Amino acid sequence: MKASIITIGDEILIGQIVDTNSSWIAQQLNLAGIWVDQMLSVGDDRQAITEALQNGLETSELLIFTGGLGPTKDDITVHTFAAFFDSPLVFNQPAFDHLTRFFERLGRSPGEAHRQQCFLPEKATLLPNKMGTAPGMWFDYDGKVVISLPGVPYEMKHLMEKEVLPRLQEKFDVQAVEHRTILTAGEGESRIAERIEAFENQLPDFVKLAYLPNLGQVRLRLTAKGSDTAYLRQVIQHKTEELVNLIPDLVFGYDKETLEEVLGKQLKDRQLTLASAESCTGGLIGHTLTSVPGSSAYYNGGMVVYSNDMKVRHLNVSEETLARYGAVSEETVKEMVSGALKACQSDVVIAVSGIAGPGGGSPEKPVGTIWVAVGNAREIETRKLQLGKDRMLNIRYTATFALNMTRQFVSKHYPYPLC
Amino acid sequence: MKASIITIGDEILIGQIVDTNSSWIAQQLNLAGIWVDQMLSVGDDRQAITEALQNGLETSELLIFTGGLGPTKDDITVHTFAAFFDSPLVFNQPAFDHLTRFFERLGRSPGEAHRQQCFLPEKATLLPNKMGTAPGMWFDYDGKVVISLPGVPYEMKHLMEKEVLPRLQEKFDVQAVEHRTILTAGEGESRIAERIEAFENQLPDFVKLAYLPNLGQVRLRLTAKGSDTAYLRQVIQHKTEELVNLIPDLVFGYDKETLEEVLGKQLKDRQLTLASAESCTGGLIGHTLTSVPGSSAYYNGGMVVYSNDMKVRHLNVSEETLARYGAVSEETVKEMVSGALKACQSDVVIAVSGIAGPGGGSPEKPVGTIWVAVGNAREIETRKLQLGKDRMLNIRYTATFALNMTRQFVSKHYPYPLC
Numbered sequence: 001m002k003a004s005i006i007t008i009g010d011e012i013l014i015g016q017i018v019d020t021n022s023s024w025i026a027q028q029l030n031l032a033g034i035w036v037d038q039m040l041s042v043g044d045d046r047q048a049i050t051e052a053l054q055n056g057l058e059t060s061e062l063l064i065f066t067g068g069l070g071p072t073k074d075d076i077t078v079h080t081f082a083a084f085f086d087s088p089l090v091f092n093q094p095a096f097d098h099l100t101r102f103f104e105r106l107g108r109s110p111g112e113a114h115r116q117q118c119f120l121p122e123k124a125t126l127l128p129n130k131m132g133t134a135p136g137m138w139f140d141y142d143g144k145v146v147i148s149l150p151g152v153p154y155e156m157k158h159l160m161e162k163e164v165l166p167r168l169q170e171k172f173d174v175q176a177v178e179h180r181t182i183l184t185a186g187e188g189e190s191r192i193a194e195r196i197e198a199f200e201n202q203l204p205d206f207v208k209l210a211y212l213p214n215l216g217q218v219r220l221r222l223t224a225k226g227s228d229t230a231y232l233r234q235v236i237q238h239k240t241e242e243l244v245n246l247i248p249d250l251v252f253g254y255d256k257e258t259l260e261e262v263l264g265k266q267l268k269d270r271q272l273t274l275a276s277a278e279s280c281t282g283g284l285i286g287h288t289l290t291s292v293p294g295s296s297a298y299y300n301g302g303m304v305v306y307s308n309d310m311k312v313r314h315l316n317v318s319e320e321t322l323a324r325y326g327a328v329s330e331e332t333v334k335e336m337v338s339g340a341l342k343a344c345q346s347d348v349v350i351a352v353s354g355i356a357g358p359g360g361g362s363p364e365k366p367v368g369t370i371w372v373a374v375g376n377a378r379e380i381e382t383r384k385l386q387l388g389k390d391r392m393l394n395i396r397y398t399a400t401f402a403l404n405m406t407r408q409f410v411s412k413h414y415p416y417p418l419c
Numbered sequence: 420m421k422a423s424i425i426t427i428g429d430e431i432l433i434g435q436i437v438d439t440n441s442s443w444i445a446q447q448l449n450l451a452g453i454w455v456d457q458m459l460s461v462g463d464d465r466q467a468i469t470e471a472l473q474n475g476l477e478t479s480e481l482l483i484f485t486g487g488l489g490p491t492k493d494d495i496t497v498h499t500f501a502a503f504f505d506s507p508l509v510f511n512q513p514a515f516d517h518l519t520r521f522f523e524r525l526g527r528s529p530g531e532a533h534r535q536q537c538f539l540p541e542k543a544t545l546l547p548n549k550m551g552t553a554p555g556m557w558f559d560y561d562g563k564v565v566i567s568l569p570g571v572p573y574e575m576k577h578l579m580e581k582e583v584l585p586r587l588q589e590k591f592d593v594q595a596v597e598h599r600t601i602l603t604a605g606e607g608e609s610r611i612a613e614r615i616e617a618f619e620n621q622l623p624d625f626v627k628l629a630y631l632p633n634l635g636q637v638r639l640r641l642t643a644k645g646s647d648t649a650y651l652r653q654v655i656q657h658k659t660e661e662l663v664n665l666i667p668d669l670v671f672g673y674d675k676e677t678l679e680e681v682l683g684k685q686l687k688d689r690q691l692t693l694a695s696a697e698s699c700t701g702g703l704i705g706h707t708l709t710s711v712p713g714s715s716a717y718y719n720g721g722m723v724v725y726s727n728d729m730k731v732r733h734l735n736v737s738e739e740t741l742a743r744y745g746a747v748s749e750e751t752v753k754e755m756v757s758g759a760l761k762a763c764q765s766d767v768v769i770a771v772s773g774i775a776g777p778g779g780g781s782p783e784k785p786v787g788t789i790w791v792a793v794g795n796a797r798e799i800e801t802r803k804l805q806l807g808k809d810r811m812l813n814i815r816y817t818a819t820f821a822l823n824m825t826r827q828f829v830s831k832h833y834p835y836p837l838c
Contacts, residue, residue, distance in 0.1 A: 011640065013456070014445055014455070015441075015444070016640070019458075022460070023431070026434030035432075037462070043439070043456070107805045131809065277783070283695075284702065284704025285723075287703040290699075293778060295701075300725055314762070356709075357712070359713065392542075
């Protein structure tokens with residue numbers, strides 16, 4: 001079964017926006033055993049959309065459109081679909097009911113422009129959008145399926161997961177696919193490849209291993225395709241265990257887990273509290289920790305000590321240490337840990353100080369020099385990173401590294417009761 | 420003049436890589452007055468590449484391919500081009516000379532796989548690649564142009580800038596395009612549409628307006644096409660002024676600026692310092708502010724006061740206020756501002772407290788209830804938000820809202836000298 005993904009929007013064609021929707025959709029379809037044959041981006045233009053429909057239906061059984069929906073006047077997708085499917089626009093009451101509930105939650109009511117969005121082609125099956133105002137649409141056409149989704153990524157993802165994928169699995173008889181993603185942090189792609197080379201070479205043909213690296217983390221995805229789901233599941237389970245046993249120090253979780261969730265669970269299980277003392281990461285560690293629902297159970301909060309004055313005043317870092325070793329030094333991050341343990345009354349503290357760049361480097365401490373410390377009342381561990389020149393990459397890599405170092409610290413110093 | 424951009428590579432179709440090349444090429448072409456009609460991604464497949472060539476040449480005068488070139492065996496692009504243009508592969512001595520020089524700079528010499536890369540279709544004009552091993556190619560075909568570039572971004576960019584764009588400008592007499600993006604925050608797409616409806620209806624045909632919404636921000640893009648660049652520039656300038664005058668309260672910048680950059684510049688120009696006191700945003704405001712290089716000039720840092728204890732201990736929020744009004748209340752965020760002004764020795768403070776969800780709501784304060792305060796030593800302004808149930812959206816929306824509220828506060832209370 002072949003699919004085409006088509007994004008609509010002049011903003012993509014002028015290069016103002018990078019289309020990340022297509023890539024995400026392709027991943028999801030692939031995992032569901034559907035092969036993406038092409039991706040296409042066209043403008044907000046009736047003729048271009050019509051041609052994309054015509055050409056796409058010649059080569060693919062499934063077309064997924066994103067973008068080109070919305071309450072404003074540049075929206076022409078709905079009209080183009082209505083004409084193509086020869087299906088007049090009619091007021092869709094369920095769509096309006098969803099819209100009304102969406103606005104109720106915001107304490108508002110829909111305006112006329114929003115009401116207009118509820119006129120959908122008669123032949124469309126509504127895919128209700130709980131995250132926004134533009135409804136998704138599903139068209140059955142000659143045994144094929146055409147889907148239209150809004151272009152706002154979180155709305156599109158919500159509709160894909162809740163509405164599109166379950167319906168596709170029901171409608172099409174796709175090959176069975178089982179997969180498991182093993183999440184690692186602490187080593188790069190090539191070092192992992194070395195450690196698991198023999199395992200990889202001995203994988204049977206119907207099992208594939210993909211490396212998905214991303215800033216300090218590498219996800220290893222095992223995929224098995226075939227006809228017998230139960231057997232595939234068993235193989236994947238077995239191969240996962242084999243793989244994890246080769247790199248137990250690097251594996252922190254599976255599938256959709258995140259490092260911050262795993263760390264949070266670890267802390268919660270041990271009834272530990274955590275605080276952060278951030279300089280160059282500027283709050284990203286706190287933000288990442290608190291992106292997890294319920295994180296207030298273990299995260300007390302922290303300090304963003306961007307200025308030296310903040311470091312001295314709130315974390316009791318000594319002026320002498322700052323003068324002698326500098327703000328980016330092992331001594332400073334150690335004092336930051338000690339200070340934050342007291343100031344935030346927490347069991348464990350993460351502290352970070354570094355030169356994120358692009359400016360601020362020196363011959364002894366070039367841009368990308370970063371110190372990370374994790375500690376409790378008894379001991380403090382430190383690590384020095386020497387990263388590149390890109391500010392945002394440095395900040396994001398450091399936050400991930402620090403969270404993983406904290407996970408390892410907790411595992412080591414607070415072994416969990418085995419009962 | 421119309422162009423198509425085509426990327427070749429299975430890694431794109433399975434969603435392993437996001438295609439950022441197309442977006443970059445589109446920007447460059449646009450700036451050169453060449454309109455990109457479509458972007459297409461196809462697999463490493465002879466038939467798919469051939470169809471892309473055929474279809475592309477029907478609609479566009481210019482096709483730019485990237486990817487599908489390289490020393491490994493899955494390279495089929497060169498063979499497909501040779502067949503399509505009915506042009507046998509011949510050894511290209513200048514290509515080999517470039518390759519030899521490339522390897523010399525690395526202190527190495529080309530291998531046999533690299534030598535094979537120097538067999539190019541006879542009709543191809545070589546575009547020498549100084550950054551890598553795969554040569555670029557230029558084909559003149561029936562008054563149209565087909566270009567093939569390597570997929571490695573820095574090699575592709577180098578070839579575009581040094582070889583492709585100068586040749587295109589020489590060869591084609593291109594239509595002029597001018598655009599301007601007006602950045603707004605504080606209102607949604609449809610509310611803006613209502614306020615500028617008359618303006619939008621009176622736009623001449625050659626000027627288009629697009630709405631690009633994204634979590635609390637809406638970008639408005641004006642595009643004008645024609646033959647006379649100076650005239651188009653004048654029209655865009657004039658229309659931009661008209662538009663900004665209709666919604667001056669919402670506009671914070673232009674084109675590639677970000678809210679945090681604009682706020683940072685505002686603070687720097689006025690020699691003001693800022694601190695943050697974050698509860699439900701957990702550090703995202705600090706992270707966003709410090710994503711701007713040089714932000715240490717105006718951002719002192721802040722507190723992530725996730726627990727009530729942290730609010731009391733570090734921001735001097737009174738136990739009584741917390742007991743009587745709760746942590747999510749106007750009274751609490753006001754005290755957070757007052758506390759942080761002192762604790763962080765800053766001129767202006769942003770404070771946020773809310774229920775990000777999904778848990779923690781009550782009938783009086785449902786999930787999504789968020790208080791934001793911005794203040795200085797003389798006055799504190801507050802706003803209550805009533806958002807939805809999605810934790811990450813609430814956090815991100817609130818951070819954007821708070822930054823925009825700070826921008827408005829600074830504009831209002833620190834009018835910039837007009838000299």
